[in-house]
Amino acid sequence: MKSHLYLRAIxxxxxxxxxxxxxxxxxxxxxxxxxxxxxTGDLIVTYKGVDDQGNEVFQxxxxxxxxxxxxxxxxxxxxxxxxxxxxxxKLTNRSTSxxxxxxxxxxxxxxxxxxIAIPEKWNGTMSINIEGGGNRVAWAHWKRGDDYAGxxxxxxxxGFGYKSSDLPGVGVVQLSGATPVFxxxxxxxxxxxxxxxxxxxxxxxxxxxxxxxxxxxxxPAPFNAVVVLGSIQKHVxxxxxxxxxxxxxxxxxxxxxxxxxxxxxxxxxTPSLLHEIKNLRKxxxxxxxxxxxxxxxxxxxxxxxxxxxxxxxxxxVLDFDLKxxxxxxxxxxx
Amino acid sequence: xxxxxxxxxxxxxxxxxxxFLLSVVPSAVFAANEVIATNNCHIVSSLYxxxxxxxxxxxxxxxxxxxxxxxxxxARFKDSMAAAIKNDGEASIRAAAFGAYxxxxxxxxxxIEVPYRNGSPVYDLLSDNTLVLASLISSPxxxxxxxxxxxxxxxxxxxxxxxxxxxxxxxxxxxxxxNQPFHHFSDESVDLINATCLAGGKCSIRLxxxxxxxxxxxxxxxxxxxxxxxxxxxxxxxxxxxxxxxxVEANANTGGHNHHDSARPPGSLSPASGNSPVTFSFTAPAPxxxxxxxxxxxxxxxxxxxxxxxxxxxxxxxxxxxTAYELIQPNADVFHPGNHYLTANASIVLQGIASEWRxxxxxxxxxxxLNDASLERGGYFDIQRLWxxxxxxxxRRGTVIDIRAxxxxxxxxxxxxxxxxxxxxxxxxxxxxHKKNTELQHYHVRLFGRPE
Numbered sequence: 001m002k003s004h005l006y007l008r009a010i011x012x013x014x015x016x017x018x019x020x021x022x023x024x025x026x027x028x029x030x031x032x033x034x035x036x037x038x039x040t041g042d043l044i045v046t047y048k049g050v051d052d053q054g055n056e057v058f059q060x061x062x063x064x065x066x067x068x069x070x071x072x073x074x075x076x077x078x079x080x081x082x083x084x085x086x087x088x089x090k091l092t093n094r095s096t097s098x099x100x101x102x103x104x105x106x107x108x109x110x111x112x113x114x115x116i117a118i119p120e121k122w123n124g125t126m127s128i129n130i131e132g133g134g135n136r137v138a139w140a141h142w143k144r145g146d147d148y149a150g151x152x153x154x155x156x157x158x159g160f161g162y163k164s165s166d167l168p169g170v171g172v173v174q175l176s177g178a179t180p181v182f183x184x185x186x187x188x189x190x191x192x193x194x195x196x197x198x199x200x201x202x203x204x205x206x207x208x209x210x211x212x213x214x215x216x217x218x219x220p221a222p223f224n225a226v227v228v229l230g231s232i233q234k235h236v237x238x239x240x241x242x243x244x245x246x247x248x249x250x251x252x253x254x255x256x257x258x259x260x261x262x263x264x265x266x267x268x269x270t271p272s273l274l275h276e277i278k279n280l281r282k283x284x285x286x287x288x289x290x291x292x293x294x295x296x297x298x299x300x301x302x303x304x305x306x307x308x309x310x311x312x313x314x315x316x317v318l319d320f321d322l323k324x325x326x327x328x329x330x331x332x333x334x
Numbered sequence: 335x336x337x338x339x340x341x342x343x344x345x346x347x348x349x350x351x352x353x354f355l356l357s358v359v360p361s362a363v364f365a366a367n368e369v370i371a372t373n374n375c376h377i378v379s380s381l382y383x384x385x386x387x388x389x390x391x392x393x394x395x396x397x398x399x400x401x402x403x404x405x406x407x408x409a410r411f412k413d414s415m416a417a418a419i420k421n422d423g424e425a426s427i428r429a430a431a432f433g434a435y436x437x438x439x440x441x442x443x444x445x446i447e448v449p450y451r452n453g454s455p456v457y458d459l460l461s462d463n464t465l466v467l468a469s470l471i472s473s474p475x476x477x478x479x480x481x482x483x484x485x486x487x488x489x490x491x492x493x494x495x496x497x498x499x500x501x502x503x504x505x506x507x508x509x510x511x512x513n514q515p516f517h518h519f520s521d522e523s524v525d526l527i528n529a530t531c532l533a534g535g536k537c538s539i540r541l542x543x544x545x546x547x548x549x550x551x552x553x554x555x556x557x558x559x560x561x562x563x564x565x566x567x568x569x570x571x572x573x574x575x576x577x578x579x580x581x582v583e584a585n586a587n588t589g590g591h592n593h594h595d596s597a598r599p600p601g602s603l604s605p606a607s608g609n610s611p612v613t614f615s616f617t618a619p620a621p622x623x624x625x626x627x628x629x630x631x632x633x634x635x636x637x638x639x640x641x642x643x644x645x646x647x648x649x650x651x652x653x654x655x656x657t658a659y660e661l662i663q664p665n666a667d668v669f670h671p672g673n674h675y676l677t678a679n680a681s682i683v684l685q686g687i688a689s690e691w692r693x694x695x696x697x698x699x700x701x702x703x704l705n706d707a708s709l710e711r712g713g714y715f716d717i718q719r720l721w722x723x724x725x726x727x728x729x730r731r732g733t734v735i736d737i738r739a740x741x742x743x744x745x746x747x748x749x750x751x752x753x754x755x756x757x758x759x760x761x762x763x764x765x766x767x768h769k770k771n772t773e774l775q776h777y778h779v780r781l782f783g784r785p786e
Binding site: 050102103105123125127128129130131136138140141142144145146147149176178180181182183184185186187188190191192196200203204 | 784
């Protein structure tokens, strides 16, 4: 009888222990995924990998994104005597950033080779943008052995630039913060797995975008007003709208004006073409009083209206391009 | 499918003296017995005939003949039958058959293959009163056997025996259909070796496809599907709806893989069977290579046709030597000797990174040392010889390359790692360390910044 009681007690204890362990084992069961460390903002990537013996195990790596920066980028563009456009940029790593900035990348429709302006402690490269067409311009900070080298927090650098034969449009500049070397103990997650796809997405977008004036409007030689105006119109209709830089109502007015200007250029009606350009520039000036001023870009400091219907950078770029067409048209006329 | 009942009976009416037979055997004018049929033609054939006792009242189904040597017999048979048909017609055949009737032994021609070995049933009787060979007809290996069923003790000497016939190049079996005149040598005679009707029923099967490299039926990238493949049977030039079966296998040592085993995935066909014409698709496996599709008629009557499907990624080029980088050669992996293949655009990106590394970053240091990119046709670079799993899962399309970054000569020094990553990104590539902190540590560089 006594042993029977013992047996019952043991069985009960085993049952209770089982109940206790079930949630525990569930809790520690690993699975693939990416989680964010709420304190550091780093990403913890857990994936099915292999150990050094080739056994399948869960691996865990920390991906530190290069997006812990709050940069400001100002564009400056001008026309030089050699029928080329000079582009310059001033980069500021705001004091709220957590990382130095070590990489700047942009895609332009064309860049004059050997024209890259490079600040001290940086290197710059112009290459062919194989998949997207045009040129790829990149500046990288370098300091051997220092993974975290870059434009320090709170500092500015204004020596970035290049020349192009193409007119400015508005484009995205990719800015990245300095991060440590990232790697995997094996070959990383299966790129086809969900976690692999998510990590690929993170790596592809591991930059902070900033808008800037970038060569995007092809400028054929000899000058052709129809082609240039057509490219400007396309840029406004597609890119500026996609980037939400222009109000639909103003877009309608500008689009109509460009259509009429192109029609005038097609039939060689120069007075009409110049008239349309003048009206378009007037529209822009109504939105931003200093749109035609050669200043540092996109600070909305002298507004005609409290809520301009076009972003200042877009207005300045557009005004510059129209002014160029106006100038070339007058020159041809003379 | 007609119902069948097996016939396994031997002649019970060997009537004449066996001495006569034995004296004749060496001269070998034994009546031939080639009662052989194909599934499609329902053939019954014989040279000399008497009514087959197993089918009372049906004298259209015959089984006769004696011979020891089908080859030598066949020559005479063919000539004599041709002459008989030409000159005398059916009456002549009947007369010849009657002469053979006096033999005391009969000969059967049986296939050697299991289960129809010596003495086993040779023929099936179909419901439409035709006889068919109850075995594969495509085998050229036949056995001529004879059994003396004459109870006369004097016949014991020739009671039974057999000789294997190996070298039969061709045997034409005359065709006899139900309700046709006895021994009607129609133009539907059959080549037993090739199992096709020579006339009025000669069938063949042909594979076709959208076309590809080196005369391939089609080209397809690893893991992708190609449609529009077709197997079509024609009999005497006319389309047939014969049942067709399709198989596929990978050719050994193709696609840059100098290894082969039964685990190599062959890909799959869909559908893998059907009635002609069969339009099918091929799903390529992950590893590249040549894949051979074979099409046959289910009844074996139309021979077979094979065609190649080229599986791989097109337009991959082997990296040439350069002052900007060094190829790690020869590849230690002898099973994948060609490991430096990239697309043209990926090569341009690589050249840009390597040149900049050489001129800007490390003018006095080692150039980049390049290891595995893709195999000559891309596809799964199964470095562990597991075909479609294991490491190197990304080296498939010629846009990824490994660069030495360990302690071996030419490796990127640790102090330059970040610079190298930045240099790669300047060209749109993404470099990540693989096998980090091991002796196999290397940079895995996605030359377009994205996985393959």
